Amino acid sequence: MKKAFTLIELIVSISIILIIISIGLFSLGSSKYYKARKDLDRIVMDIRYTRNLALANNASAYFKLRKDNRYEITCGDIRELESYSKDLSLSGNNIVDLQFTRNGASSKDTAQTIYFRIKDKLYEITIEPVTGKVNLKKWKKHTY
Numbered sequence: 001m002k003k004a005f006t007l008i009e010l011i012v013s014i015s016i017i018l019i020i021i022s023i024g025l026f027s028l029g030s031s032k033y034y035k036a037r038k039d040l041d042r043i044v045m046d047i048r049y050t051r052n053l054a055l056a057n058n059a060s061a062y063f064k065l066r067k068d069n070r071y072e073i074t075c076g077d078i079r080e081l082e083s084y085s086k087d088l089s090l091s092g093n094n095i096v097d098l099q100f101t102r103n104g105a106s107s108k109d110t111a112q113t114i115y116f117r118i119k120d121k122l123y124e125i126t127i128e129p130v131t132g133k134v135n136l137k138k139w140k141k142h143t144y
Helices: 007-057
Strands: 061-065 070-075 078-083 088-090 096-100 112-118 121-127 134-138
Touching (some): 007 088, 007 112, 096 112
Antiparallel strands (some): 061 070, 061 096, 121 134
């Protein structure tokens, strides 16, 4: 009786191990993208929440997006600090500071735009000046 493996048995077993490893590495990369995309959706929802706070409390509400992957929502006595994924990067050098008036409109006379990047995809969040409506738009590819 033989106690050694044949060459075909070794090739098949190594192939199976490599397939399992490659599936694990692929899912790890896509899970980072998925988390960053969910964080972007949460930021859009929190900007809308800030607008609704201004309407509900009849007071100005502020949304401050900082470079350290955190943002702050304030309205009167309400103060919330949230963080987001490091895979979601803020494009541009400006610290974003949004203000909604007591009637829910943006305090600026022009539309405000925030750009985020996830890997090579660019996303644009716009806040309309009169209504305060928040929109999210995905660009196909970001070119450097």
